[in-house]
Amino acid sequence: xxxxxxxxxxxxxxxxxxxxxxxxxxxxxxxxxxxxxxxxxxxxxxxxxxxxxxxxxxxxxxxxxxxxxxxxxxxxxxxxxxxxxxxxxxxxxxxxxxxxxxxxxxxxxxxxxxxxxxxxxxxxxxxxxxxxxxxxxxxxxxxxxxxxxxxxxxxxxxxxxxxxxxxxxxxxxxxxxxxxxxxxxxxxxxxxxxxxxxxxxxxxxxxxxxxxxxxxxxxxxxxxxxxxxxxxxxxxxxxxxxxxxxxxxxxxxxxxxxxxxxxxxxxxxxxxxxxxxxxxxxxxxxxxxxxxxxxxxxxxxxxxxxxxxxxxxxxxxxxxxxxxxxxxxxxxxxxxxxxxxxxxxxxxxxxxxxxxxxxxxxxxxxx
Amino acid sequence: xxxxxxxxxxxxxxxxxxxxxxxxxxxxxxxxxxxxxxxxxxxxxxxxxxxxxxxxxxxxxxxxxxxxxxxxxxxxxxxxxxxxxxxxxxxxxxxxxxxxxxxxxxxxxxxxxxxxxxxxxxxxxxxxxxxxxxxxxxxxxxxxxxxxxxxxxxxxxxxxxxxxxxxxxxxxxxxxxxxxxxxxxxxxxxxxxxxxxxxxxxxxxxxxxxxxxxxxxxxxxxxxxxxxxxxxxxxxxxxxxxxxxxxxxxxxxxxxxxxxxxxxxxxxxxxxxx
Numbered sequence: 001x002x003x004x005x006x007x008x009x010x011x012x013x014x015x016x017x018x019x020x021x022x023x024x025x026x027x028x029x030x031x032x033x034x035x036x037x038x039x040x041x042x043x044x045x046x047x048x049x050x051x052x053x054x055x056x057x058x059x060x061x062x063x064x065x066x067x068x069x070x071x072x073x074x075x076x077x078x079x080x081x082x083x084x085x086x087x088x089x090x091x092x093x094x095x096x097x098x099x100x101x102x103x104x105x106x107x108x109x110x111x112x113x114x115x116x117x118x119x120x121x122x123x124x125x126x127x128x129x130x131x132x133x134x135x136x137x138x139x140x141x142x143x144x145x146x147x148x149x150x151x152x153x154x155x156x157x158x159x160x161x162x163x164x165x166x167x168x169x170x171x172x173x174x175x176x177x178x179x180x181x182x183x184x185x186x187x188x189x190x191x192x193x194x195x196x197x198x199x200x201x202x203x204x205x206x207x208x209x210x211x212x213x214x215x216x217x218x219x220x221x222x223x224x225x226x227x228x229x230x231x232x233x234x235x236x237x238x239x240x241x242x243x244x245x246x247x248x249x250x251x252x253x254x255x256x257x258x259x260x261x262x263x264x265x266x267x268x269x270x271x272x273x274x275x276x277x278x279x280x281x282x283x284x285x286x287x288x289x290x291x292x293x294x295x296x297x298x299x300x301x302x303x304x305x306x307x308x309x310x311x312x313x314x315x316x317x318x319x320x321x322x323x324x325x326x327x328x329x330x331x332x333x334x335x336x337x338x339x340x341x342x343x344x345x346x347x348x349x350x351x352x353x354x355x356x357x358x359x360x361x362x363x364x365x366x367x
Numbered sequence: 368x369x370x371x372x373x374x375x376x377x378x379x380x381x382x383x384x385x386x387x388x389x390x391x392x393x394x395x396x397x398x399x400x401x402x403x404x405x406x407x408x409x410x411x412x413x414x415x416x417x418x419x420x421x422x423x424x425x426x427x428x429x430x431x432x433x434x435x436x437x438x439x440x441x442x443x444x445x446x447x448x449x450x451x452x453x454x455x456x457x458x459x460x461x462x463x464x465x466x467x468x469x470x471x472x473x474x475x476x477x478x479x480x481x482x483x484x485x486x487x488x489x490x491x492x493x494x495x496x497x498x499x500x501x502x503x504x505x506x507x508x509x510x511x512x513x514x515x516x517x518x519x520x521x522x523x524x525x526x527x528x529x530x531x532x533x534x535x536x537x538x539x540x541x542x543x544x545x546x547x548x549x550x551x552x553x554x555x556x557x558x559x560x561x562x563x564x565x566x567x568x569x570x571x572x573x574x575x576x577x578x579x580x581x582x583x584x585x586x587x588x589x590x591x592x593x594x595x596x597x598x599x600x601x602x603x604x605x606x607x608x609x610x611x612x613x614x615x616x617x618x619x620x621x622x623x624x625x626x627x628x629x630x631x632x633x634x635x636x637x638x639x640x641x
Contacts, residue, residue: 109454250470256450259419261523262443262471307458 030305034315038091041322045087049330051078081223089222089286090325090343091318092230094293096283098317099241101294102301102310103276106248107269108178111358114295115150115280118185121289122192123153124281125215128288129196132211133203139221142214143285150281153188158273160184217290217344219325226286233282240275245310248272252308290344292351293320299358320347369430369445369526369559370395371416377424378408378415385411386583388425393527398553399561400570400591403580404604409563410451410531412580416561417448417529429527443471447525451532453516455504461515462500465490468522490521494548510541517548527559528552534564542566546573567604571595571619579603595619 047053053061053075061079064070071077101114115121127149131137137145161181196215200208213220247268251258255265280294297317298308305312324346332341371393378386386408393399393416403409414420416427418434426433434442447468455464468490469483491497494514504512513533520528530549534542550573553560564570570577571591578588579595581603587594600608600621613620 246470246473250467252454252456253464253467254450254452254454256414256419256448257453259439260417260443260448260450261468262440264439308456 031309031312031315034301034304034312034319038315038318038322041319041326042087042091045090045322045326046079046083049083049326050333051075051083053079053083085224085227086219086222086325087322088227089230090219090321092227092234093219093283093287093290094297094318094321095314096230096234096237096279096317097290097293097321098297098301098313098315099237099310100276100279100283101296101317102298102308102313103241103248103272103279104294105298106252106308106310107272107276108181109252110178110182111295111299113178113182114298115276116289116292116294117189118182119157119187119189119192120150120154120185120277120280121284121294122189122196124150124284125289126192126195126199127152128214129199129211132214133199133207136207138210143226146288147281147285150284151277153192154273154277154281157181157185157188213342214288215344216342217288217347218342219287219321220342222287230282230286233278237275237278237282240271240278241310244268244271244275288342288344290321291348292354293317293347296320296347296351296354299354320350324350371446371527371559371561372428372431373412373416373425374428375425376412376415376422376427378411378420379423380411384423384583386415389583389585390425391578391585391588393559393561394576395559396553396557397559397575398550398573399559399576399578400574401561401563401578401580402565402567402570402603403586407580407603408583409580411583413448413529413531413561413563417446418442419448419450440471443523443525445526447520447523447528449516449520449528449530449533451535455512457505459504460500461496461502461504461507461518462487462491464504464515465496465500465518465522468519471523486522486524490518493521493552494518510537510544513537513541513545514548517545521552525558527561530560530562532563532565534566534569542569549573567595567600567621568613571621572613572616591618595621 047055047058057072057075058079061072061076062084064072065076065080097115101116104113104115104118105111107113112118124146128142128146131142131145135141158181161184200211203211247258247263250261250263251265251268251272253261258268259265283290294317297320298313300320301312301316302308304316321343325343328341328343328346332346333339373389373391376386376389377384389412401409401412411420415422418427418439421435426435428434429437429442429446434446465487466479466483469479469486472483472486473479488497491500494517496511496514496518499507499511499515504515507515517530517533520530528549533549534545537545546569549560549562552558562570562573574591576589577591577594579586579599586603587599595610596619597608597610600606600610607624609622609624610619611622612618
């Protein structure tokens with residue numbers, strides 16, 4: 001009995017075993033667990049909190065909504081018009097911010113180079129606040145203004161950083177251009193910050209309150225329409241990232257080495273800048289400049305998967321937004337006597353110490 | 368096999384001309400050393416030859432075809448370059464880094480294959496870095512790191528390999544090791560090699576062909592014993608020297624004179640004569 005049993009098992013295990021183990025290890029990678037964590041957090045976000053929905057109820061609600069079946073009074077509305085679109089928008093802006101930050105940080109070889117630090121988010125803010133305060137805009141118009149502001153500032157920063165470029169030779173040219181881009185961005189961010197402050201002091205109190213909510217970054221106005229626009233944007237931008245990921249890995253070796261390996265350095269860099277700015281701009285247009293998500297996602301993902309990884313950065317970005325918003329709308333009110341915070345306040349509170357920590361540790365490494 | 372030519376080549380950064388009207392050939396299957404004083408345009412010439420810098424005037428041809436009209440990736444399968452300061456991404460392993468040299472051999476739909484694995488293995492083997500393959504680049508010494516970068520260039524498997532000062536920041540033993548390694552590559556695979564090198568003595572020792580540059584132009588080119596002379600060293604570097612046969616290889620060995628430490632004239636002459 002035992003010999004009959006033993007023979008096929010051994011045959012089965014010898015050759016395919018190695019292959020099988022490899023693919024299993026690939027499936028159980030840290031990125032896979034980040035994905036799993038995102039699914040769990042998404043479920044917790046939708047099902048728990050101030051209004052709790054059971055899993056069977058959730059599926060009944062979604063299926064009935066799609067098939068036009070009977071609605072559960074109250075619960076259907078809260079899930080379909082409030083919780084679910086908010087979770088979907090939160091996930092997508094997290095992915096977009098995470099990729100925007102990771103692309104900039106990898107391309108410029110500098111963890112400070114995320115769009116919220118180099119002024120692109122400030123461009124969106126200044127344009128949106130101008131629209132709200134001066135033109136009395138609201139809703140989609142604010143989003144379009146933000147999109148335009150982000151793209152406009154990105155173009156200015158790119159022009160400034162290239163203007164004095166292409167100068168003397170030497171191998172460090174790529175880094176010099178990167179550092180100029182960061183400095184130009186920080187300078188423009190400071191100027192736009194002043195513009196925003198000026199507008200806020202001129203605005204009447206109610207308009208200022210509207211603008212302030214937007215400035216903090218908030219998922220309050222998440223609707224299915226907005227989710228749809230975001231989804232279309234991501235469907236355009238994500239294939240671009242997939243196409244550019246290979247050349248980006250080579251660009252990491254420095255401009256000269258990359259050119260030697262057959263990369264068109266300038267075209268690739270322009271493509272990366274456009275894609276990254278696109279991500280930052282659509283996410284900011286949808287939810288405001290949710291502070292530091294783009295800045296945090298890449299470095300945190302890198303510590304989890306132990307190497308720079310774009311998919312892991314995207315998942316980490318989504319996790320940060322959902323966890324921060326869940327905390328802001330369900331846990332913060334318990335601590336703060338019912339005050340519901342915008343998500344950007346939580347991510348900002350997380351990001352500031354991380355920025356300081358990064359500065360301290362990177363200085364120590366150089367010394 | 369491939370032959371690289373510069374035809375009436377002018378290279379400039381913005382308005383500043385660094386190389387002007389230069390015509391030369393990197394001979395096929397040989398080791399060519401490009402030498403000259405600081406800022407003579409030798410690194411710029413290498414950048415021009417490797418398409419990093421677009422000529423303001425003239426052309427660079429590989430097997431008769433202008434390198435700037437060929438698709439970048441296709442060119443990178445024939446013409447490889449190791450720049451002076453490549454950057455290693457944080458925490459990358461040696462095998463991963465060397466594997467990136469395979470990039471030009473991969474297409475949009477053709478991902479990593481057994482051929483790439485084999486090429487990486489050969490490159491690691493040739494540079495004696497197989498034992499380091501799973502280590503992180505950050506943990507390696509300067510000499511080991513340079514061997515890994517050369518391994519990456521080897522994995523690219525090009526017929527022509529250009530190297531910009533591959534021995535900078537290395538101690539003498541490692542300099543010799545790197546140049547021996549490049550010579551092995553040339554002798555075993557017939558790879559055409561061009562190297563920008565600071566050290567004139569090592570250049571004379573390892574070169575099949577020397578190109579001496581001054582002020583963006585070529586002053587002399589040919590086999591080291593014909594090119595490297597006392598007159599040339601004075602002309603190119605402004606340095607008074609004696610050129611004697613290298614006791615090991617018989618190639619020219621430059622002994623600088625300088626203002627101090629010279630022995631009394633008579634003994635000095637005697638020493639040289641004997």
